[in-house]
Amino acid sequence: CYSFKADKLLPRMSRAHHMIGKAEDVLWPGKRPTSEVAMLFPMSPQVWDQPGIFDATNTLVYFKTMSYMGEIYSQFFSLLRRNVPVDFVEELDLTPKGLKPYKVLYVTSPNVPREHQENVVEWVRKGGTLVTCYGSMTADRYNEPSDVFSKLSGIRQKEFKRPIAYKVFSLKRLKGPDPKNPWPKGEHGEFCMIGYKAGVDADGAKVLGRFLDGSPAIVRKDLGRGRILHYAFFPGMSHWGNQFTRMTDWITLPMELAGVEPPITVDEISNSWPQVEAPLLLSDSGAAITLLNRTGKPRDKFRITARLPFETASVESVGMGKVPFEKTAGGRISFTLPLDANADVLKIKPKRR
Incomplete structure (x- = not known):
């Protein structure tokens, strides 16, 4: 279906295949490093909310879908921009054994079986960091209202719906009237909202950010050795739909609180929504870091820091050859x-050896 672009696409495909061939010895056996961050893929609500296929060719997974589906993918893409590896888990994984590998769990699903809501809160008490948003865990697998999570966590949501997100970028921006300061501010800077917002009460919680009307927007509730971060709106779709670079600190806050460090860090390109993604693959043959420059503009100098499970002998770019590197703190290398x-x-x- 892209034959009309063949004169532009085929040379690019040829170049990409050439790069893959030169790095095949580390790409082919490579596996993604173990993740400490998980996202619950919504299962139960799809039985009740399935809107059907709007467009079979739609590859934009945060378009023409239920809001909680658009939100989970938008949050995933936001973490991808920060090179944070993420696992998707199912409801059946919400057991003590299934949750044990993770430090952070994102839940956007409104329907979660009651017994699994209990397991998630117990995991938080033992040190986990839970991230919830508008409408999360407010019903059970049978679509009956559930107060299990609200009673165990003390976080009570109000005035929420189950909307369809037809097109993220066309959702209403919930700005204030002041054009110079249209967005609310909190402990970690500005944050933006699109589409929907709800009310929230949380006994003993700390309010990290408020809506422009003064009501709580982002709250943190410490529970045992862990904590819950609740957003009374859709932070992923708001961040992605607005391409709001100043909201980045809010997106990475759960990882910071949980002590999760990405295996790869790169220079952040200031005041730019497109960044450079750097997915990592590991194997006995070494490591492969694929640099995806979403800006489309070359850079004279670009710094990368990698945390690897082995001592490095050499770094080589398939396009430019050998790259000098230096060892830094914590067993990392930088170049x-x-x-x-x-x-x-x-x-x-x-x-x-």
């Missing part, structure tokens, strides 16, 4: 290289 306008693959080889 700087020119960045292509599109992509590159870095091959990192371990020292052999």
Whole structure:
């Protein structure tokens, strides 16, 4: 279906295949590093809310879908921009054993079986960081209203619906009247909202941010050794739909509180929504870091820091050859290289003993 673009696409595909071939020894056996962050893929609510297929060719998973589906993918894409590996888990994984590997769990689903709501709160008490949003965990698998989560956590939601997100970028921006300061501010800077907001009460919780009318928008409730961060709106769709770079600190806050560090950190491109993604693959052959330059503009110097499970012998760019590197604190390595306008693959080889 893209044959009309063949003159532009085929040369790019050829270049991409050439890069893959040169890095095949680390790409082919590579596996994503173990994640400490999980997102609950909504299952139970789809039985009750399935709106049907609006467009079979729709690849934009936060368009023409239920809001909680659009939200989970928008949050996923927001973390992807920060190079945070994420696992998707199912309701059946919400057991002590299934939750044990994770430090952070995101839940957007309104329907979660009651016994699993109890398991999630108990996981929080043992040190987990739970992130909930507008409408999360307010019903059970049978679509009956459930107060299990609200009673166990003390977080009570008010005035919420189950909306369909037809098109994220066309949802109403819930701005204030002042054009110079249209968005509310909280402990971690400005945050924006699109589409929907709700009320929330939380006994003993700390209000981190308020809506422009003064009501709580973001609350933190410490519970045992863990904590719950609740957003009374859709933070992922708001961040993604507004492409609001100043909201980044709110997006990364759960990882900061839980002590989760991405395996790869890169230079942040200031005042730019497109960033450089750097997914990591690991194997006995070494590591592969694929640099995806979403800005489409080359950069003369671009710094990358990697936390790897082995001692590094060499770093090589498939486009530019050997790259000098230095060892830094915490067993990391750092290096700087020119960045292509599109992509590159870095091959990192371990020292052999």
